[in-house]
Amino acid sequence: MIRDTSMGSRIFDTLNILFLSAFALLTVLPFLYIIAGSFASEKQLATEAFFVIPKEVSLDSYRYILSSNTIPRSALVSIGVTLFGTFVNLFFTVTMAYPLSKKRLPGRNGIINMVIFTMIFSGGLIPTFLVVKGMGLLDRYASLILPIAISPFNLIVVKSFFQEMPEELEESAIIDGCSRYGVLWRIVLPLSMPVLAAVGLFYAVGHWNSFFSALIYLSSPKKWPLQVILRQMVMLAQFTAANMDSFDSDFVRPPEQSIKMAVIVLSVVPILFVYPFIQRHFTKGVMIGAIKG
Amino acid sequence: MSENDYCGHFPIGVSMATMSTAIETIDPMDLKTESGKRRIARMKKEKSLYILMIPGILYFVIFKYLPMWGLTIAFQNFQPILGFLKSEWVGMENFRDFFSSPDFFMIFRNTLVLSLLNIIFYFPMPIVLALLLNEVRQAAFKRAIQTIVYIPHFISIVVVASLTYVLFTTAGGAVNILMERLTGETINFLGSPRWFRPLIIGQTIWKETGYGTIIFLAALAGVDQNLYEAAAIDGAGRFKQLIHITLPSIANVIVILLILRMGQVLDNGFEQIFLMTNALNRNVAEVFNTYVYTVGITQGAFSYSTAVGLFKSVIGVILVLGTNGIAKKFGHSGLY
Amino acid sequence: MRKAVVLLPMVLALVLSCSRDGKAAASAGAEGPYPLSIMVMTISGEPMGDDSPVKKYIEEYTNTSLDIIWVPNTTYEDKMNITFASGDLPTIMVAPKKTSSVINAARNGAFWDITDYLKDYPNLSKANPQVLNNISIDGRVYGVYRARELGRNGISFRRDWLDRVGLDTPETIDDFYQMLRAFTYGDPDGNGKDDTYGMTVTKWTGPWDVMKMWFGAPNEWGEDSTGNLVADFETREYMDALKFFRKLYKEGLVNEDFAMMESSKWQEPYLSGKAGVVVDVADFSTTLQGEFETKLGFEEIVWDVVGSVEGDKGLHNLPFAGGYNGMLVITKNGAKTEEDMKKALAFLDKMNDYEMQIAMMYGLEGVHYTFDENGFYDVSTDKAVKAQYDSAAQMGMGIQGDFRYDPDQPIDRDELVLKRNAVYKSNLDIVVGDPCASFTSDTYAKKGAQLDKIIEDARVQFVVGLIDEAGFNDAVKQWRSQGGDDIKGEYNALYKQYK
Numbered sequence A: 001m002i003r004d005t006s007m008g009s010r011i012f013d014t015l016n017i018l019f020l021s022a023f024a025l026l027t028v029l030p031f032l033y034i035i036a037g038s039f040a041s042e043k044q045l046a047t048e049a050f051f052v053i054p055k056e057v058s059l060d061s062y063r064y065i066l067s068s069n070t071i072p073r074s075a076l077v078s079i080g081v082t083l084f085g086t087f088v089n090l091f092f093t094v095t096m097a098y099p100l101s102k103k104r105l106p107g108r109n110g111i112i113n114m115v116i117f118t119m120i121f122s123g124g125l126i127p128t129f130l131v132v133k134g135m136g137l138l139d140r141y142a143s144l145i146l147p148i149a150i151s152p153f154n155l156i157v158v159k160s161f162f163q164e165m166p167e168e169l170e171e172s173a174i175i176d177g178c179s180r181y182g183v184l185w186r187i188v189l190p191l192s193m194p195v196l197a198a199v200g201l202f203y204a205v206g207h208w209n210s211f212f213s214a215l216i217y218l219s220s221p222k223k224w225p226l227q228v229i230l231r232q233m234v235m236l237a238q239f240t241a242a243n244m245d246s247f248d249s250d251f252v253r254p255p256e257q258s259i260k261m262a263v264i265v266l267s268v269v270p271i272l273f274v275y276p277f278i279q280r281h282f283t284k285g286v287m288i289g290a291i292k293g
Numbered sequence B: 001m002s003e004n005d006y007c008g009h010f011p012i013g014v015s016m017a018t019m020s021t022a023i024e025t026i027d028p029m030d031l032k033t034e035s036g037k038r039r040i041a042r043m044k045k046e047k048s049l050y051i052l053m054i055p056g057i058l059y060f061v062i063f064k065y066l067p068m069w070g071l072t073i074a075f076q077n078f079q080p081i082l083g084f085l086k087s088e089w090v091g092m093e094n095f096r097d098f099f100s101s102p103d104f105f106m107i108f109r110n111t112l113v114l115s116l117l118n119i120i121f122y123f124p125m126p127i128v129l130a131l132l133l134n135e136v137r138q139a140a141f142k143r144a145i146q147t148i149v150y151i152p153h154f155i156s157i158v159v160v161a162s163l164t165y166v167l168f169t170t171a172g173g174a175v176n177i178l179m180e181r182l183t184g185e186t187i188n189f190l191g192s193p194r195w196f197r198p199l200i201i202g203q204t205i206w207k208e209t210g211y212g213t214i215i216f217l218a219a220l221a222g223v224d225q226n227l228y229e230a231a232a233i234d235g236a237g238r239f240k241q242l243i244h245i246t247l248p249s250i251a252n253v254i255v256i257l258l259i260l261r262m263g264q265v266l267d268n269g270f271e272q273i274f275l276m277t278n279a280l281n282r283n284v285a286e287v288f289n290t291y292v293y294t295v296g297i298t299q300g301a302f303s304y305s306t307a308v309g310l311f312k313s314v315i316g317v318i319l320v321l322g323t324n325g326i327a328k329k330f331g332h333s334g335l336y
Numbered sequence C: 001m002r003k004a005v006v007l008l009p010m011v012l013a014l015v016l017s018c019s020r021d022g023k024a025a026a027s028a029g030a031e032g033p034y035p036l037s038i039m040v041m042t043i044s045g046e047p048m049g050d051d052s053p054v055k056k057y058i059e060e061y062t063n064t065s066l067d068i069i070w071v072p073n074t075t076y077e078d079k080m081n082i083t084f085a086s087g088d089l090p091t092i093m094v095a096p097k098k099t100s101s102v103i104n105a106a107r108n109g110a111f112w113d114i115t116d117y118l119k120d121y122p123n124l125s126k127a128n129p130q131v132l133n134n135i136s137i138d139g140r141v142y143g144v145y146r147a148r149e150l151g152r153n154g155i156s157f158r159r160d161w162l163d164r165v166g167l168d169t170p171e172t173i174d175d176f177y178q179m180l181r182a183f184t185y186g187d188p189d190g191n192g193k194d195d196t197y198g199m200t201v202t203k204w205t206g207p208w209d210v211m212k213m214w215f216g217a218p219n220e221w222g223e224d225s226t227g228n229l230v231a232d233f234e235t236r237e238y239m240d241a242l243k244f245f246r247k248l249y250k251e252g253l254v255n256e257d258f259a260m261m262e263s264s265k266w267q268e269p270y271l272s273g274k275a276g277v278v279v280d281v282a283d284f285s286t287t288l289q290g291e292f293e294t295k296l297g298f299e300e301i302v303w304d305v306v307g308s309v310e311g312d313k314g315l316h317n318l319p320f321a322g323g324y325n326g327m328l329v330i331t332k333n334g335a336k337t338e339e340d341m342k343k344a345l346a347f348l349d350k351m352n353d354y355e356m357q358i359a360m361m362y363g364l365e366g367v368h369y370t371f372d373e374n375g376f377y378d379v380s381t382d383k384a385v386k387a388q389y390d391s392a393a394q395m396g397m398g399i400q401g402d403f404r405y406d407p408d409q410p411i412d413r414d415e416l417v418l419k420r421n422a423v424y425k426s427n428l429d430i431v432v433g434d435p436c437a438s439f440t441s442d443t444y445a446k447k448g449a450q451l452d453k454i455i456e457d458a459r460v461q462f463v464v465g466l467i468d469e470a471g472f473n474d475a476v477k478q479w480r481s482q483g484g485d486d487i488k489g490e491y492n493a494l495y496k497q498y499k
Helices: A007-039 A040-045 A061-067 A070-100 A108-120 A125-133 A140-149 A154-165 A166-177 A181-190 A193-209 A213-217 A226-239 A259-290 B003-007 B012-024 B036-045 B049-075 B095-099 B104-122 B124-135 B137-152 B158-170 B174-183 B195-219 B224-233 B238-262 B269-276 B286-299 B302-329 C002-018 C053-062 C073-086 C102-108 C130-135 C159-164 C172-186 C206-212 C236-250 C282-296 C336-349 C354-362 C384-391 C413-427 C444-464 C469-498
Strands: C034-042 C064-072 C092-095 C142-145 C153-158 C198-201 C221-223 C229-231 C275-280 C303-306 C324-330 C367-373 C377-379
Touching: A007 A061, A007 A259, A007 B124, A007 B137, A007 B195, A040 A259, A040 B095, A040 C282, A061 A070, A061 A259, A061 C384, A070 A108, A070 A140, A070 A181, A070 A193, A070 A259, A070 C153, A070 C377, A108 A154, A108 B302, A108 C336, A125 A140, A125 A213, A125 B049, A125 C073, A125 C092, A140 A193, A140 A213, A140 B012, A154 B036, A154 C142, A166 A181, A166 C034, A181 A193, A181 B049, A181 C153, A181 C413, A213 C073, A226 A259, A226 C064, A259 B137, B036 C142, B049 B095, B049 C053, B095 B104, B095 C198, B104 B124, B104 B195, B104 B238, B104 B286, B124 B195, B137 C275, B158 B269, B158 C336, B195 B238, B195 B269, B224 C002, B224 C102, B224 C142, B238 B302, B238 C102, B269 B286, B269 C469, B286 B302, B286 C444, B302 C153, C034 C073, C034 C336, C053 C064, C053 C336, C053 C354, C053 C384, C064 C073, C073 C092, C092 C336, C102 C444, C130 C324, C153 C159, C153 C172, C153 C282, C153 C413, C159 C172, C159 C303, C172 C198, C172 C236, C172 C377, C198 C229, C206 C236, C206 C275, C206 C384, C236 C444, C275 C282, C282 C413, C303 C413, C324 C336, C354 C384
Parallel strands: C034 C064, C034 C092, C198 C275
Antiparallel strands: C092 C324, C142 C324, C153 C275, C153 C303, C221 C229, C367 C377
C-alpha cells in the first residue's frame, strides 16, 4: 500500500492510537481490579471501593483454592469435557456441513431450513431434559456434549467455507479414484484449518463457560465442571442476605471476596492463554465462512 | 433460559451473519427443474454424502425436534407432576392472560426502547472500532489492542453488574467522587429511571464492542488491497478511501447484521437487566425476559412463560421478514 | 422435515417408555439397611461425598443406605421442577418454598400426607404447631419442616459507639431514633469527622418489614375492626411506620443508595466503620463481631443486640420466615407403599436426634472435632476435613431444637452469643404470626410476584420522597384493582372456614 504521509494523516494516526489505547485501558481496568483483588487482603477489599494495586500481596486465596482438590478436579473435568466435546462438535459439524455445501445435492435446502428453524424455536427445558433422560445420558459427561453437538450457527459457518472451495480440486481427486470420504479427509479438511480453528474455539469457549447443563444433568458433585463451582461461589455471595439463610452461613460462610476473584481469574486465564494462538486463523476462518465476496 | 446458553457464547454478530448467508445461498439450480428420475439417480450417486449426514440429522431430530412438542404446553395448564399427557388443555388462556395484563404495554415499550437504543448506540461501536483498528499500521499494537478488548466478553455479567455498582454508587463510588469534584454534585445513577438505559447500554458497549469487531475485521481483511493502491494513485486520501472502499465493502455485513438484530428486538439480555433493576427504576427496567422470570419461572408457571416465549419468537420471525423486505427495496441483497 | 415428523412419535414413545422404569426402590431384607434416595441442596460446590465417614455414620445410625442427590442451591427450583416432570422422584426431597409448583404437586398427590403420622414418632411429635400450620397446604401437612429460629430478627448495634455518645440500650422506637441520630451527627467513632451514619439498608426489603412490626402493623394480613382480613399496607400503623422511615431517610440516618445497594455489599459499611446499626437477623451481631475480629483485628466485643423496640401499640417483632426454611417431603413415587413411607418417616425422625444434628453440623468426634481443654467443641477448620460433612446440615430439621442453643451442650459461647440466644428466646413472646400463612390463594399464585412488587416499589419511592401519601394510596388502589381484592376475598373466605 502507498503510505499517506500528509500532516492530517499523521495526526489521525496519533489520535487513533491514543484513542485505542484509552479504550483498551478502560476495558482492562475492571479486570485489573479483579486480579488485584485476588491478591489483596480482605481488609483492603472491604474498605476500599476500587483499586488496581494491592497494598500487600498475598497468595492466600490461591493457596486456599488449591488446598482442597475440588477446584483442581473440576478444572480437570472442564478441560476434559472441553477437549472431547470440541472434538465431537467438530466431527458432527464437519460431517453434516460437507454434504450441505454441495449445492446440487437433492434435499439440501429442506435440511438447511430444518436447521435454521431450530434457531428460532426450541422445545424448552423440560422436554429437552426428558429426551436426555430417555437416552440414558443422565449423570454422564455425554449429557454435556451430545445435546449440544452441533450449533446451527457454526454448522453454517463451516458449510459456507466448504462451499467456497474450488470444485475442481475435489473433482480431480474423485476422478483419481478417491471416495467422497477420502476427499473430505485428505483434501477438504487440510484446507479448512482456519475455519476449524475458529469454530473449534467457539465450541471450546462454549463448553468451558457452560454450567447449566451440568447443574441439570449431573447429580454427582464429583463430576461438576469448574463453572458450576465458580458460579456457586460467586452467586452465593450475591444472594447472601437477600435469600440468606444465615443458619447456613454459620457453617459455610460465603467465600471471601478475594477467593471469588481468584476463581474468576482462574476461569478466564485458560481462554486468554489459548486465544492468541488461534487468533490469526480465527479471523481468516470466520471471514471466509461468514462473508462471501 | 437455558437453551440460549448453548449458543449464547459468541456474539450475535458472527452467528447471525453466517445464518444469513445460509439462507441467501439457496441455489436456483435446486428448484424443481429436473425430472424426478434424474434426481433419484443423482441421490444414488451421492449416497456417501447422505451417509455422512446421518449423525447430524439424527442430532437435530432427537435433540432439537423431539423436544419441540414441549411448545404445546403454551396451550396447557402444565403441571410438571402430571406431565404433558395429563395436564389440562386451556386453549389460548395463557395468551389472553398475557395480553390483558396491565403491564403488557409497559413491558413492550421498555423492551423496544432498550433494543432501539442498543441499535443506535451499541450497534455502530464495533464497526467504528473495527474501522479504527483497520487503520492502525503497527501490527503488534493492533494485535495487542485486539486481545485486550476481547477480554470482557468472557467475564460473567454478575461480575460486570457488581463492578458497575462499585463504580457508580453515591456512597463513595469512583465516578461520583469525580463528579463531586468537578461539579459539586453527585448523581444517583443506579437509582434513577433516567440513567438506567444509559447504564445498560454502557455495560453492553464495554463488554461486547471488542468481541463484536471480529466479524467486521474479518470482512475488512478480505478487501482487495489493490483497490486502495489504485485509489491512492488517483489521489484519494485516507478518508476518501474509507468512504469509497472500506465502508462499501462491509455494507452488506452491516445490513445483514442489522436485519438480524431486528429479529431480536424483544430479546434483551435477562441477567444483565435483572441485576440492574431496583425499586426506583423498575418502570423503565422491566422487559419481556425479566417479566417472564418473575411471573413465570419464580412461581413455576411453565405454560405462561412458554406462551410468552412463543409470542416473542413469532414476532421475531415477522420482524426479520419485514426488515428483509425493506432492505431488498433499498437494493441490498437481503437474506432471501 | 418430513422425516422428523415420522420419527417423532417413535422416539417419543421410546422416551416415555424409558421414563417409566423408575428407581428400583425395592426394600431390602427386613433388617438390612433401607435404601433411600434424598434430594437436597448444597450451598458450596463440594458437598459431602459417598466415601465420607460422616455419611457412613449417618447410614449406620439410621439403618439406611443413602443415595444423596446434591443440587446447588442457586438452581434448586429448576432442578426440582424438572424432577417433577421426569416422573422419577427421589424418596425424600426438599421443597424449599411453598411455590405454586410445590402446592400443585401436593394437590396432585405427589407427596404423602403425613399429618396423622407425626404423632407416632418421638421427635416429630414435638413439632411446633404454629410452624406446622405455616407449612401446611390446604390444611394438611406434607413434610417435615427444617426448623429455623422463629425469633431470629433483632437490632444489632455498635455498643462502643453507643457508650461514646452516652446513650443507653434502646428500648423504644424513639430511643432507636435517637441512637441513629447520634450515630450520624454525634461523631460516635470519635475521630472528629462527620463520616458516619446510623443504619445500612440494602435492596432487600427485609429491614423495613421488621421495623413496621414495631409500630403495630400486622404481619402481612391482620383483622380490621369488623373482623375482616386486610393487607398490612392498608392499615394506619403501616403508614406510621412508612413516615418514620421517610424521616430516617430525609435526615440522612440511613444510606442514600439503599434501594440500589446489592445485599452482598451489606457488611462493607460496617467493616469500614461508617455505620453502626443493622436491623435484620439478630445473628448479624455475632457475624459482624466475628468479621471485626478476623478481618479488622478487634479483640474486645463491640457489637450488641436487642430483639425489638416498643411503640405505642406495645412490643412486637416479626417472626423469622415462618420458623422454617423449606420442608422434607416424602414422595409417592419414591415411597410406593405406606410401609415405605413409614420407613422414610422413621429416617427423618432419627435425623432429628442430637447425635445426628451434631454429626451433620460438626462431623465426628476425633475426626472433625475434638474437645478442647475447657471441654468445649473444637471444630477443625481444615478445608479438606470440613468437606467431609459439607452441606450435610441441609438434610437436618432440628425439630426438637437446635443443639447449639441447648445450654447443656459444651459450646464455647461468648457473652454476645449468649445475649443473642436470649434475644431469640424472648422474641418468641412478641412475634406476630401471619394468619394467612397456611392458606393458598390462586390469584396470588398467579399474580403475586407482580402485585408484591407494586407495593414494594411504592414503599421505597415513598421512603425516598418520590411519592407522597396520596401516591402510596394510588399504588394500593392499583394493587387492589389488579388482583389484590381477589386475593383478599380468597383469604377471607378461607379465614372464616378455618377459624
